[in-house]
Amino acid sequence: MKNAAGKDMFSKLVYERPKTLLDRRLHYCPGCHHGTIHKIIAETIDELGQRENTVGIAPVGCAVLLYDYMDLDILEAPHGRAPALATGIRRALPDRVVFTYQGDGDLASIGMSEIIHAANRGENITVVFVNNTTYGMTGGQMAPTTMLGQKTTTSPYGRDFRTEGYPIRMAELLAGLEGVAYSARVTVSSPAHIRKAKEAVRKGFEMQLKGMRMGLSIIEILSTCPTNWGMKPLDAQKRVLGEMADYFPLGVFKEKKQADFE
Amino acid sequence: MATGRIEIDFERCKACELCVPVCPRKCMEMGKTINRQGYMAAVFARPEDCVGCAICAETCPDACIRVWR
Numbered sequence: 184m185k186n187a188a189g190k191d192m193f194s195k196l197v198y199e200r201p202k203t204l205l206d207r208r209l210h211y212c213p214g215c216h217h218g219t220i221h222k223i224i225a226e227t228i229d230e231l232g233q234r235e236n237t238v239g240i241a242p243v244g245c246a247v248l249l250y251d252y253m254d255l256d257i258l259e260a261p262h263g264r265a266p267a268l269a270t271g272i273r274r275a276l277p278d279r280v281v282f283t284y285q286g287d288g289d290l291a292s293i294g295m296s297e298i299i300h301a302a303n304r305g306e307n308i309t310v311v312f313v314n315n316t317t318y319g320m321t322g323g324q325m326a327p328t329t330m331l332g333q334k335t336t337t338s339p340y341g342r343d344f345r346t347e348g349y350p351i352r353m354a355e356l357l358a359g360l361e362g363v364a365y366s367a368r369v370t371v372s373s374p375a376h377i378r379k380a381k382e383a384v385r386k387g388f389e390m391q392l393k394g395m396r397m398g399l400s401i402i403e404i405l406s407t408c409p410t411n412w413g414m415k416p417l418d419a420q421k422r423v424l425g426e427m428a429d430y431f432p433l434g435v436f437k438e439k440k441q442a443d444f445e
Numbered sequence: 446m447a448t449g450r451i452e453i454d455f456e457r458c459k460a461c462e463l464c465v466p467v468c469p470r471k472c473m474e475m476g477k478t479i480n481r482q483g484y485m486a487a488v489f490a491r492p493e494d495c496v497g498c499a500i501c502a503e504t505c506p507d508a509c510i511r512v513w514r
Contacts, residue, residue: 195513196513197499198512209506212459214461222506374467377503378503416463417462
């Protein structure tokens with residue numbers, strides 16, 4: 184079939200599954216943003232040409248099967264210990280690109296000391312932090328990032344700041360540490376936000392490629408958990424852009440420049 | 446006049462409906478047939494309006510859309 188200009192129509196493949204993402208069915212629930220986040224990481228690694236050079240660290244959480252989905256070397260860390268594992272790999276193999284993929288229960292709760300100290304040491308790793316305000320895999324318990332008033336299986340009357348404290352803003356917390364090179368909060372709840380998130384993930388990976396110890400880069404991605412929130416995927420996306428984005432403001436909180444090291 | 450074409454992997458779709466409202470030309474719809482996973486997969490309902498912008502494919506969390514232009 185030819186178009187008006189005489190060219191073959193529909194001959195150019197504009198979009199397909201990135202090569203780093205293996206051709207397998209993802210086990211995530213319908214509308215879960217893990218798939219979108221896997222896709223943007225895979226696209227970034229493809230674009231940077233680092234597929235043979237990247238080591239990923241899978242968390243404990245829904246993304247525990249990351250090694251089944253990505254055509255990369257991926258190790259499985261004990262709960263919350265991904266930054267410690269990444270530190271070792273990065274120091275033993277300094278030419279590799281190392282990233283960790285962690286959820287909020289993993290990074291902000293049990294793994295809090297690992298991430299704080301890895302950030303404070305300025306380890307040259309990229310941390311992709313998926314914040315969906317709940318422990319998704321274990322059945323929707325309250326996480327440190329759970330919103331005030333949010334009902335979970337362990338806070339059936341809603342989170343109350345008098346007994347459970349306030350949700351932690353990790354991107355801002357880590358941006359305050361000297362060892363952090365890049366800290367941003369993004370979301371993947373609309374096409375425009377997906378592109379911004381991809382830009383942030385790319386910057387996070389580039390911090391490792393510049394050949395200098397720029398420090399740790401963290402990209403917090405506000406994500407949905409339609410199953411445990413008890414919402415339809417589209418309503419869950421609206422919650423992320425409304426209630427969650429109000430408490431967890433989107434943006435870049437810190438970005439070190441190469442000139443800072445010269 | 447269509448300037449693009451998409452292909453949805455029927456068996457991979459989980460019917461999350463995220464691709465339906467993002468299409469600027471409203472080409473997507475939820476289907477009526479159940480796939481092997483048990484979901485009513487999305488269908489490419491109005492191919493004549495598609496411009497091949499690939500926004501649906503970027504949005505799909507299960508990467509089951511391919512786009513040609």
